[in-house]
């Protein structure tokens with residue numbers, strides 16, 4: 036890639052403490068020498084990786100700034116790279132960017148710094164995916180997972196599988212080129228290699244099952260009869276006065292959705308309309324009840340709130356029937372004024388008693404432990420390529436005993452190509468552009 040590029044790497048859409056402007060490419064050092072002076076820099080000799088305090092001379096303005104020079108190849112992009120840390124004003128940041136352009140740099144495309152890092156072999160394609168996930172992570176759980184991808188922990192098996200397949204390829208190629216000299220057991224050895232690569236691909240793929248939980252969070256519907264204290268419980272869980280609470284039955288009509296993060300996992304609570312069936316139920320409440328029933332079907336977990344000031348009602352029985360296919364946490368509310376013993380986690384939405392036990396139970400059921408210890412593959416590109424790869428390797432394993440070696444070789448190569456789309460070892464320009472164009476400008 037040619038040219039020296041520059042961009043604001045921080046979010047400069049509003050004033051902040053500092054902004055960082057990045058410049059990468061062969062002329063970076065020359066350009067910074069022209070516009071930046073520091074008492075510590077003598078004869079334009081900047082020690083790489085050292086932060087200098089000095090003055091940006093913009094011709095028509097000055098700015099006191101910090102500057103650091105990373106010498107190729109020891110930079111993020113692998114090229115000469117300069118970072119300017121200036122005051123966080125929109126005007127000053129834009130002005131510095133403008134003088135970089137006036138001095139010959141051009142504004143970077145989205146993700147162009149990272150694309151250069153990839154093209155200069157500083158990062159692999161899956162590491163770039165991890166960097167993207169890290170930038171976009173909103174919960175701590177997503178941060179932990181993005182790091183696993185960025186550091187290569189999640190995709191280790193794919194890289195190892197690639198190596199196994201490469202060895203299998205050279206074995207079969209040798210057999211085809213020198214049939215007399217290569218032993219017959221080469222087929223068994225190749226089979227072993229293909230099986231390892233396939234098992235690795237399957238193991239990584241199995242980590243995609245919980246991708247939705249990690250990104251979208253888990254949906255928990257709060258259900259029960261009217262006045263059981265569902266909205267009060269939502270407020271207690273959120274620790275905020277979110278939903279209207281009243282002693283009138285049928286207060287909540289539409290579903291109220293609110294999310295919180297617990298131990299790094301996003302939890303979406305859905306407060307629903309109380310479920311009942313009698314002549315008092317009007318049209319709007321009826322629609323609300325229908326929505327409650329739909330929410331039960333869609334939710335990952337349902338919290339069934341029972342009112343301990345009332346005896347078991349036929350309506351509660353009906354709700355139990357609706358919940359028979361769901362993962363249910365039974366809660367007994369209003370323990371502060373309880374009259375009837377019921378089965379479940381005892382809470383009082385009013386005093387907050389028992390809420391911690393309820394949260395503990397939610398975390399137990401949300402299989403977050405597995406998400407965080409195993410890691411999760413979230414990229415559609417990765418999932419698709421792994422599935423394709425497994426198909427080709429299956430075919431190779433079937434054909435190796437019956438068809439000519441050329442056929443097996445062709446299958447292995449196709450499988451390798453799929454893994455290469457993840458690692459970047461065989462990524463087309465289209466794939467590379469797809470990965471990096473999602474990035475923001477300045478990354």
Ligand SMILES: Nc1nc2c(ncn2[C@@H]2O[C@H](COP(=O)(O)OP(=O)(O)OP(=O)(O)O)[C@@H](O)[C@H]2O)c(=O)[nH]1
Pocket residue numbers: 259260261262263264265266267268279280281282283284285286287288307308309310368369370371372382383384385386
């Ligand atoms: N003493 C006491 N009162 C509670 C408790 N939880 C809820 N309440 C009261 O019970 C009444 C109903 O509470 P809501 O939270 O509106 O009940 P709901 O289940 O959302 O009712 P609908 O939206 O009508 O289905 C209100 O007057 C609350 O103040 C509790 O733990 N203790």
Ligand SMILES: [Mg+2]
Pocket residue numbers: 265266267278279280286287306307309
């Ligand atoms: Mg309510």
